[in-house]
Amino acid sequence: MKPSDPQPDAAVWTTQDWRAFAAQTADAIGGALECREDGYSEIAAPAAAPAADGAGHKSEARGRRRFGGAKQNEVVLAEEPPAPFACGAPPAAFLEMLLGSLAAHAPIQLRPADQPEAVHDLSPGLFAAYQVDGGAMHLAGCRLTDRPLVRVTRPAAGDQVEHAFFLPDGQPLAEAQIAELGLDRLAPSSSASYPHETVAAPALERIATRLGARVVAVVWVKHAECRLRFEIGDAWHDLPLAGWARSLGPAPVACPVTGRETFHLTALEDGTIVAAEEVGVCQQTRKRELARDMARCSVTGQTVLAELCDECPVSGLPTLATEFDECSGCGERVSRATLLRGECAACRNLLKVSDIDEVIAELLGRYPKLRRWGRWRAAQTGEVAIVEGRRLLGRLRLTVGIDTGDVRRAAIARGPWGQVRALTDAERGEQLG
Numbered sequence: 001m002k003p004s005d006p007q008p009d010a011a012v013w014t015t016q017d018w019r020a021f022a023a024q025t026a027d028a029i030g031g032a033l034e035c036r037e038d039g040y041s042e043i044a045a046p047a048a049a050p051a052a053d054g055a056g057h058k059s060e061a062r063g064r065r066r067f068g069g070a071k072q073n074e075v076v077l078a079e080e081p082p083a084p085f086a087c088g089a090p091p092a093a094f095l096e097m098l099l100g101s102l103a104a105h106a107p108i109q110l111r112p113a114d115q116p117e118a119v120h121d122l123s124p125g126l127f128a129a130y131q132v133d134g135g136a137m138h139l140a141g142c143r144l145t146d147r148p149l150v151r152v153t154r155p156a157a158g159d160q161v162e163h164a165f166f167l168p169d170g171q172p173l174a175e176a177q178i179a180e181l182g183l184d185r186l187a188p189s190s191s192a193s194y195p196h197e198t199v200a201a202p203a204l205e206r207i208a209t210r211l212g213a214r215v216v217a218v219v220w221v222k223h224a225e226c227r228l229r230f231e232i233g234d235a236w237h238d239l240p241l242a243g244w245a246r247s248l249g250p251a252p253v254a255c256p257v258t259g260r261e262t263f264h265l266t267a268l269e270d271g272t273i274v275a276a277e278e279v280g281v282c283q284q285t286r287k288r289e290l291a292r293d294m295a296r297c298s299v300t301g302q303t304v305l306a307e308l309c310d311e312c313p314v315s316g317l318p319t320l321a322t323e324f325d326e327c328s329g330c331g332e333r334v335s336r337a338t339l340l341r342g343e344c345a346a347c348r349n350l351l352k353v354s355d356i357d358e359v360i361a362e363l364l365g366r367y368p369k370l371r372r373w374g375r376w377r378a379a380q381t382g383e384v385a386i387v388e389g390r391r392l393l394g395r396l397r398l399t400v401g402i403d404t405g406d407v408r409r410a411a412i413a414r415g416p417w418g419q420v421r422a423l424t425d426a427e428r429g430e431q432l433g
Protein backbone atom coordinates (compact mmCIF):
# COMPACT_ATOMS: atom_id res chain seq x y z
CA MET A 1 0.00 0.00 0.00
CA LYS A 2 1.32 3.43 -0.92
CA PRO A 3 1.57 5.93 1.98
CA SER A 4 -1.01 8.13 0.26
CA ASP A 5 -3.61 5.40 -0.09
CA PRO A 6 -6.70 6.15 2.01
CA GLN A 7 -6.92 4.15 5.23
CA PRO A 8 -10.56 4.57 6.24
CA ASP A 9 -10.24 2.12 9.11
CA ALA A 10 -7.92 4.62 10.80
CA ALA A 11 -10.82 7.09 11.03
CA VAL A 12 -11.37 8.68 14.45
CA TRP A 13 -15.01 8.81 15.53
CA THR A 14 -16.49 11.60 17.64
CA THR A 15 -19.95 11.27 19.14
CA GLN A 16 -22.79 13.78 19.28
CA ASP A 17 -26.15 13.67 20.97
CA TRP A 18 -28.85 12.94 18.40
CA ARG A 19 -30.82 16.06 19.36
CA ALA A 20 -27.80 18.28 18.80
CA PHE A 21 -27.21 16.58 15.46
CA ALA A 22 -30.83 17.09 14.42
CA ALA A 23 -30.70 20.73 15.51
CA GLN A 24 -27.45 21.33 13.64
CA THR A 25 -28.88 19.70 10.54
CA ALA A 26 -32.04 21.80 10.76
CA ASP A 27 -29.95 24.91 11.09
CA ALA A 28 -27.78 23.99 8.13
CA ILE A 29 -30.72 23.40 5.81
CA GLY A 30 -32.20 26.70 6.84
CA GLY A 31 -35.29 25.52 8.62
CA ALA A 32 -36.57 23.32 11.35
CA LEU A 33 -37.06 19.59 11.50
CA GLU A 34 -40.29 18.11 12.58
CA CYS A 35 -40.27 14.65 14.08
CA ARG A 36 -43.27 12.42 13.51
CA GLU A 37 -44.13 8.85 14.21
CA ASP A 38 -43.39 7.82 10.65
CA GLY A 39 -40.55 10.14 9.76
CA TYR A 40 -39.72 13.81 9.85
CA SER A 41 -40.13 16.88 7.74
CA GLU A 42 -38.56 20.28 7.34
CA ILE A 43 -40.44 23.36 8.40
CA ALA A 44 -39.56 26.69 6.80
CA ALA A 45 -37.74 29.08 9.09
CA PRO A 46 -39.47 32.32 10.12
CA ALA A 47 -39.02 35.00 7.49
CA ALA A 48 -35.81 37.06 7.84
CA ALA A 49 -34.58 34.97 10.74
CA PRO A 50 -30.78 35.21 10.70
CA ALA A 51 -28.69 32.10 10.60
CA ALA A 52 -27.08 31.04 13.82
CA ASP A 53 -23.52 31.52 12.59
CA GLY A 54 -23.61 35.27 13.12
CA ALA A 55 -21.55 35.80 9.96
CA GLY A 56 -24.32 37.58 8.17
CA HIS A 57 -25.60 34.64 6.23
CA LYS A 58 -29.36 34.61 5.96
CA SER A 59 -31.23 31.39 6.11
CA GLU A 60 -33.08 32.49 3.02
CA ALA A 61 -29.86 32.40 1.09
CA ARG A 62 -29.75 28.65 1.32
CA GLY A 63 -31.83 26.46 -0.89
CA ARG A 64 -34.94 25.06 0.68
CA ARG A 65 -35.16 21.35 0.66
CA ARG A 66 -38.11 19.25 1.60
CA PHE A 67 -37.75 15.75 2.77
CA GLY A 68 -41.30 14.72 2.10
CA GLY A 69 -44.26 14.11 4.41
CA ALA A 70 -46.90 16.51 5.59
CA LYS A 71 -46.25 18.84 8.49
CA GLN A 72 -47.63 17.52 11.72
CA ASN A 73 -47.70 18.48 15.29
CA GLU A 74 -44.45 17.45 16.92
CA VAL A 75 -41.39 19.21 18.14
CA VAL A 76 -39.23 21.77 16.39
CA LEU A 77 -35.47 21.43 16.61
CA ALA A 78 -33.90 24.65 15.51
CA GLU A 79 -32.12 26.01 18.53
CA GLU A 80 -28.90 25.21 20.27
CA PRO A 81 -28.61 23.89 22.85
CA PRO A 82 -31.53 21.70 21.94
CA ALA A 83 -34.29 21.50 24.46
CA PRO A 84 -35.18 17.96 25.51
CA PHE A 85 -38.25 16.83 23.68
CA ALA A 86 -40.31 13.78 23.03
CA CYS A 87 -40.36 12.25 19.60
CA GLY A 88 -43.08 10.06 18.32
CA ALA A 89 -40.60 7.76 16.65
CA PRO A 90 -37.75 6.16 18.59
CA PRO A 91 -34.57 8.28 18.18
CA ALA A 92 -32.78 5.44 16.43
CA ALA A 93 -35.51 5.14 13.81
CA PHE A 94 -35.69 8.91 13.40
CA LEU A 95 -31.92 9.08 12.91
CA GLU A 96 -31.97 6.28 10.38
CA MET A 97 -34.58 8.14 8.35
CA LEU A 98 -32.82 11.45 8.74
CA LEU A 99 -29.43 10.11 7.65
CA GLY A 100 -30.95 8.24 4.73
CA SER A 101 -32.81 11.29 3.52
CA LEU A 102 -29.82 13.60 3.96
CA ALA A 103 -27.57 11.19 2.09
CA ALA A 104 -29.97 11.20 -0.84
CA HIS A 105 -29.52 14.95 -1.19
CA ALA A 106 -26.51 17.23 -1.49
CA PRO A 107 -24.43 17.33 1.70
CA ILE A 108 -25.19 20.08 4.18
CA GLN A 109 -22.58 22.85 4.42
CA LEU A 110 -20.82 23.42 7.73
CA ARG A 111 -17.81 25.25 9.09
CA PRO A 112 -15.95 25.29 12.44
CA ALA A 113 -17.97 27.67 14.63
CA ASP A 114 -14.99 29.47 16.11
CA GLN A 115 -12.56 29.68 13.21
CA PRO A 116 -11.31 33.10 12.05
CA GLU A 117 -13.53 34.28 9.23
CA ALA A 118 -11.51 37.35 8.23
CA VAL A 119 -7.88 38.42 8.13
CA HIS A 120 -8.30 40.88 10.97
CA ASP A 121 -9.28 37.99 13.22
CA LEU A 122 -5.79 36.56 12.71
CA SER A 123 -3.44 39.44 13.28
CA PRO A 124 -3.59 40.42 16.98
CA GLY A 125 -2.31 37.09 18.21
CA LEU A 126 0.33 36.96 15.50
CA PHE A 127 1.75 40.41 16.10
CA ALA A 128 1.89 40.05 19.86
CA ALA A 129 4.60 37.42 19.55
CA TYR A 130 7.11 39.67 17.82
CA GLN A 131 9.27 42.58 18.91
CA VAL A 132 10.69 44.98 16.33
CA ASP A 133 13.14 47.54 17.68
CA GLY A 134 12.44 50.96 16.27
CA GLY A 135 10.17 49.58 13.58
CA ALA A 136 6.79 48.11 12.86
CA MET A 137 5.14 45.03 11.44
CA HIS A 138 2.05 44.49 9.34
CA LEU A 139 0.42 41.92 7.12
CA ALA A 140 1.89 42.45 3.65
CA GLY A 141 -0.60 39.99 2.23
CA CYS A 142 -3.01 37.44 3.53
CA ARG A 143 -5.46 35.18 1.81
CA LEU A 144 -8.07 33.02 3.49
CA THR A 145 -9.50 30.20 1.42
CA ASP A 146 -12.09 27.56 2.22
CA ARG A 147 -10.82 24.02 2.05
CA PRO A 148 -13.30 21.17 2.22
CA LEU A 149 -13.47 18.20 4.52
CA VAL A 150 -16.10 15.51 4.34
CA ARG A 151 -17.97 14.42 7.45
CA VAL A 152 -19.52 10.98 7.44
CA THR A 153 -22.05 10.06 10.08
CA ARG A 154 -23.53 6.87 11.46
CA PRO A 155 -25.85 6.03 14.34
CA ALA A 156 -24.15 5.04 17.58
CA ALA A 157 -25.19 3.47 20.85
CA GLY A 158 -27.05 5.51 23.45
CA ASP A 159 -29.11 7.60 21.02
CA GLN A 160 -26.02 9.26 19.68
CA VAL A 161 -24.48 9.70 16.28
CA GLU A 162 -20.80 9.51 15.53
CA HIS A 163 -18.85 11.41 12.93
CA ALA A 164 -15.56 10.86 11.16
CA PHE A 165 -13.78 13.43 9.00
CA PHE A 166 -11.94 12.86 5.75
CA LEU A 167 -9.86 14.89 3.36
CA PRO A 168 -11.29 14.88 -0.17
CA ASP A 169 -8.67 12.28 -1.12
CA GLY A 170 -10.12 9.88 1.43
CA GLN A 171 -7.49 10.27 4.16
CA PRO A 172 -9.10 10.28 7.61
CA LEU A 173 -8.28 13.09 10.03
CA ALA A 174 -6.49 12.18 13.23
CA GLU A 175 -7.73 13.16 16.67
CA ALA A 176 -5.21 15.99 16.96
CA GLN A 177 -6.35 17.47 13.63
CA ILE A 178 -9.99 17.28 14.67
CA ALA A 179 -9.15 19.23 17.82
CA GLU A 180 -6.88 21.66 15.95
CA LEU A 181 -9.58 22.55 13.46
CA GLY A 182 -12.37 22.79 16.04
CA LEU A 183 -14.49 20.16 14.29
CA ASP A 184 -16.36 19.36 17.51
CA ARG A 185 -18.26 22.65 17.18
CA LEU A 186 -19.68 23.25 13.73
CA ALA A 187 -22.03 25.90 12.41
CA PRO A 188 -23.85 26.29 9.09
CA SER A 189 -21.80 27.67 6.22
CA SER A 190 -22.72 29.25 2.93
CA SER A 191 -19.20 30.02 1.81
CA ALA A 192 -18.50 26.97 -0.29
CA SER A 193 -15.63 27.80 -2.63
CA TYR A 194 -16.52 25.23 -5.23
CA PRO A 195 -19.25 22.68 -5.86
CA HIS A 196 -19.49 20.10 -3.13
CA GLU A 197 -20.04 17.42 -5.77
CA THR A 198 -16.31 17.61 -6.43
CA VAL A 199 -15.64 17.14 -2.73
CA ALA A 200 -17.93 14.26 -1.80
CA ALA A 201 -16.71 12.12 -4.64
CA PRO A 202 -17.96 8.58 -5.22
CA ALA A 203 -14.79 7.20 -3.63
CA LEU A 204 -15.79 8.87 -0.36
CA GLU A 205 -19.29 7.46 -0.66
CA ARG A 206 -17.76 4.01 -0.92
CA ILE A 207 -15.59 4.64 2.14
CA ALA A 208 -18.61 5.80 4.12
CA THR A 209 -20.63 2.78 3.06
CA ARG A 210 -17.83 0.48 4.11
CA LEU A 211 -17.87 2.12 7.54
CA GLY A 212 -21.66 1.84 7.86
CA ALA A 213 -21.94 5.62 7.58
CA ARG A 214 -23.40 8.21 5.21
CA VAL A 215 -21.82 11.28 3.64
CA VAL A 216 -24.08 14.04 4.91
CA ALA A 217 -21.91 17.11 5.38
CA VAL A 218 -19.05 19.06 3.85
CA VAL A 219 -17.09 21.14 6.34
CA TRP A 220 -15.39 24.24 4.93
CA VAL A 221 -12.27 25.05 6.87
CA LYS A 222 -10.39 28.33 6.48
CA HIS A 223 -6.80 28.00 5.34
CA ALA A 224 -4.53 31.03 5.55
CA GLU A 225 -1.54 32.06 3.48
CA CYS A 226 0.01 35.22 4.86
CA ARG A 227 3.13 37.31 4.70
CA LEU A 228 4.21 39.21 7.78
CA ARG A 229 6.38 42.22 6.99
CA PHE A 230 8.82 43.63 9.54
CA GLU A 231 10.04 47.14 8.75
CA ILE A 232 12.84 49.13 10.34
CA GLY A 233 13.76 52.37 8.58
CA ASP A 234 13.96 51.71 4.86
CA ALA A 235 14.62 47.98 5.25
CA TRP A 236 12.08 45.21 5.54
CA HIS A 237 11.97 41.47 5.91
CA ASP A 238 9.06 39.19 5.07
CA LEU A 239 7.99 36.02 6.83
CA PRO A 240 5.62 33.71 4.96
CA LEU A 241 3.11 31.90 7.15
CA ALA A 242 0.68 29.25 6.00
CA GLY A 243 -1.65 26.89 7.78
CA TRP A 244 -5.17 26.37 9.04
CA ALA A 245 -6.50 29.78 10.07
CA ARG A 246 -7.80 28.53 13.41
CA SER A 247 -4.40 27.28 14.54
CA LEU A 248 -2.16 29.67 12.64
CA GLY A 249 0.34 30.88 15.18
CA PRO A 250 3.49 32.95 15.10
CA ALA A 251 6.57 31.22 13.75
CA PRO A 252 10.14 32.27 14.42
CA VAL A 253 11.85 34.48 11.85
CA ALA A 254 15.20 33.33 10.52
CA CYS A 255 17.72 36.15 10.88
CA PRO A 256 18.32 37.37 7.31
CA VAL A 257 22.08 37.45 7.94
CA THR A 258 22.91 34.64 10.36
CA GLY A 259 19.90 32.35 10.02
CA ARG A 260 19.29 32.31 13.79
CA GLU A 261 15.60 31.89 14.60
CA THR A 262 14.08 34.68 16.63
CA PHE A 263 10.95 36.64 17.55
CA HIS A 264 12.96 39.83 18.14
CA LEU A 265 14.36 41.86 15.25
CA THR A 266 16.58 44.89 15.30
CA ALA A 267 18.76 46.83 12.87
CA LEU A 268 22.52 47.30 12.59
CA GLU A 269 24.13 50.70 11.96
CA ASP A 270 23.85 50.21 8.21
CA GLY A 271 20.13 49.40 8.49
CA THR A 272 20.45 45.64 8.00
CA ILE A 273 17.68 43.80 9.84
CA VAL A 274 18.99 41.01 12.06
CA ALA A 275 18.03 38.88 15.07
CA ALA A 276 18.39 41.05 18.18
CA GLU A 277 20.12 38.21 20.02
CA GLU A 278 22.93 38.41 17.46
CA VAL A 279 23.75 42.04 18.13
CA GLY A 280 26.21 43.63 20.51
CA VAL A 281 27.68 47.09 20.96
CA CYS A 282 31.38 47.55 20.12
CA GLN A 283 32.92 49.13 23.23
CA GLN A 284 35.39 51.02 21.08
CA THR A 285 33.16 52.44 18.34
CA ARG A 286 29.89 52.34 20.33
CA LYS A 287 28.22 50.96 17.19
CA ARG A 288 25.80 48.04 17.05
CA GLU A 289 27.47 45.09 15.36
CA LEU A 290 26.82 41.39 14.84
CA ALA A 291 28.20 39.39 17.75
CA ARG A 292 29.91 37.05 15.29
CA ASP A 293 31.97 40.02 14.05
CA MET A 294 33.12 40.90 17.57
CA ALA A 295 35.93 39.68 19.82
CA ARG A 296 36.99 40.08 23.42
CA CYS A 297 40.27 41.94 23.80
CA SER A 298 42.78 39.93 25.89
CA VAL A 299 44.08 43.09 27.54
CA THR A 300 41.06 45.35 28.16
CA GLY A 301 38.40 42.65 28.35
CA GLN A 302 36.25 44.82 26.08
CA THR A 303 33.94 43.34 23.48
CA VAL A 304 35.00 45.07 20.29
CA LEU A 305 34.80 44.71 16.54
CA ALA A 306 37.16 41.88 15.64
CA GLU A 307 38.73 43.87 12.83
CA LEU A 308 40.12 46.27 15.45
CA CYS A 309 42.08 43.37 16.95
CA ASP A 310 45.16 41.35 15.99
CA GLU A 311 46.02 37.91 17.27
CA CYS A 312 48.82 37.90 19.83
CA PRO A 313 51.51 35.50 18.52
CA VAL A 314 52.22 34.28 22.06
CA SER A 315 48.76 33.82 23.58
CA GLY A 316 46.85 33.37 20.34
CA LEU A 317 44.16 35.68 21.77
CA PRO A 318 42.51 38.61 19.96
CA THR A 319 43.90 41.88 21.23
CA LEU A 320 43.14 45.46 20.32
CA ALA A 321 45.89 46.73 18.01
CA THR A 322 46.52 49.55 20.47
CA GLU A 323 47.28 47.06 23.26
CA PHE A 324 50.48 45.55 21.80
CA ASP A 325 54.04 46.22 23.02
CA GLU A 326 57.45 45.01 21.99
CA CYS A 327 58.86 42.20 24.09
CA SER A 328 62.35 43.10 25.33
CA GLY A 329 63.35 39.43 25.15
CA CYS A 330 62.41 38.55 21.57
CA GLY A 331 61.57 41.92 20.05
CA GLU A 332 58.19 40.63 18.87
CA ARG A 333 55.02 42.67 18.98
CA VAL A 334 52.91 40.93 21.62
CA SER A 335 49.81 41.55 23.72
CA ARG A 336 50.50 43.51 26.89
CA ALA A 337 48.60 40.78 28.72
CA THR A 338 51.46 38.36 28.09
CA LEU A 339 54.24 40.70 29.22
CA LEU A 340 55.79 40.52 32.65
CA ARG A 341 58.72 42.81 33.46
CA GLY A 342 58.97 43.48 29.75
CA GLU A 343 59.23 39.84 28.64
CA CYS A 344 56.56 37.74 26.96
CA ALA A 345 55.42 34.38 28.26
CA ALA A 346 57.42 32.59 25.56
CA CYS A 347 60.66 34.30 26.56
CA ARG A 348 60.02 33.58 30.23
CA ASN A 349 59.44 29.90 29.62
CA LEU A 350 62.36 28.73 27.50
CA LEU A 351 62.89 24.98 27.79
CA LYS A 352 66.13 23.06 27.47
CA VAL A 353 66.69 21.52 24.03
CA SER A 354 69.53 19.49 22.63
CA ASP A 355 71.73 20.83 19.85
CA ILE A 356 70.37 18.15 17.59
CA ASP A 357 66.90 19.73 17.92
CA GLU A 358 65.74 20.55 14.42
CA VAL A 359 65.72 24.33 14.88
CA ILE A 360 69.10 24.40 16.65
CA ALA A 361 70.69 22.04 14.16
CA GLU A 362 69.53 24.16 11.26
CA LEU A 363 70.84 27.35 12.90
CA LEU A 364 74.21 25.76 13.62
CA GLY A 365 74.44 24.61 10.04
CA ARG A 366 73.61 28.05 8.70
CA TYR A 367 75.70 30.08 11.17
CA PRO A 368 78.72 27.95 12.25
CA LYS A 369 79.96 30.69 14.64
CA LEU A 370 76.99 29.83 16.87
CA ARG A 371 78.84 26.66 17.90
CA ARG A 372 80.63 28.86 20.48
CA TRP A 373 77.33 28.75 22.37
CA GLY A 374 75.73 25.79 24.11
CA ARG A 375 73.17 24.70 26.70
CA TRP A 376 70.37 25.64 24.27
CA ARG A 377 66.89 26.57 25.34
CA ALA A 378 63.94 27.38 23.10
CA ALA A 379 60.27 28.31 22.88
CA GLN A 380 57.93 28.86 19.99
CA THR A 381 55.16 31.35 19.30
CA GLY A 382 52.76 31.46 16.41
CA GLU A 383 55.37 33.22 14.29
CA VAL A 384 58.87 32.72 15.66
CA ALA A 385 61.14 30.37 17.52
CA ILE A 386 62.98 32.00 20.40
CA VAL A 387 66.36 30.35 20.92
CA GLU A 388 68.89 31.05 23.63
CA GLY A 389 72.46 29.80 23.85
CA ARG A 390 74.66 30.20 26.91
CA ARG A 391 78.28 30.30 27.86
CA LEU A 392 80.18 31.35 30.93
CA LEU A 393 79.44 35.06 31.07
CA GLY A 394 76.45 35.57 28.91
CA ARG A 395 73.43 34.55 26.89
CA LEU A 396 72.70 34.99 23.19
CA ARG A 397 69.03 35.16 22.30
CA LEU A 398 67.87 34.76 18.71
CA THR A 399 64.42 35.33 17.29
CA VAL A 400 64.02 33.06 14.25
CA GLY A 401 61.19 33.22 11.74
CA ILE A 402 59.41 29.87 11.68
CA ASP A 403 58.64 30.07 7.98
CA THR A 404 61.98 31.43 6.73
CA GLY A 405 64.51 30.23 9.28
CA ASP A 406 65.98 33.77 9.18
CA VAL A 407 67.27 35.35 12.37
CA ARG A 408 64.96 38.34 12.80
CA ARG A 409 66.68 39.67 15.84
CA ALA A 410 69.78 38.85 17.85
CA ALA A 411 70.26 40.04 21.42
CA ILE A 412 72.69 39.44 24.22
CA ALA A 413 72.64 39.55 28.00
CA ARG A 414 75.31 39.40 30.65
CA GLY A 415 74.93 36.54 33.12
CA PRO A 416 71.80 34.52 33.72
CA TRP A 417 69.72 37.48 34.92
CA GLY A 418 71.11 40.40 32.93
CA GLN A 419 68.92 42.61 30.78
CA VAL A 420 68.61 41.44 27.19
CA ARG A 421 69.73 44.06 24.65
CA ALA A 422 69.57 43.92 20.84
CA LEU A 423 72.92 43.61 19.08
CA THR A 424 74.23 46.30 16.80
CA ASP A 425 74.86 45.29 13.18
CA ALA A 426 78.56 44.99 13.94
CA GLU A 427 77.99 42.81 16.97
CA ARG A 428 75.53 40.72 15.00
CA GLY A 429 78.14 40.14 12.26
CA GLU A 430 80.62 39.09 14.89
CA GLN A 431 78.26 36.57 16.46
CA LEU A 432 76.60 35.14 13.38
CA GLY A 433 79.18 35.69 10.69
Ligand SMILES: [Zn+2]
Pocket residue numbers: 327328329330331332343344345346347
Ligand atom coordinates in the same frame (compact mmCIF):
# COMPACT_ATOMS: atom_id res chain seq x y z
ZN1 LIG B 1 59.39 37.62 23.94
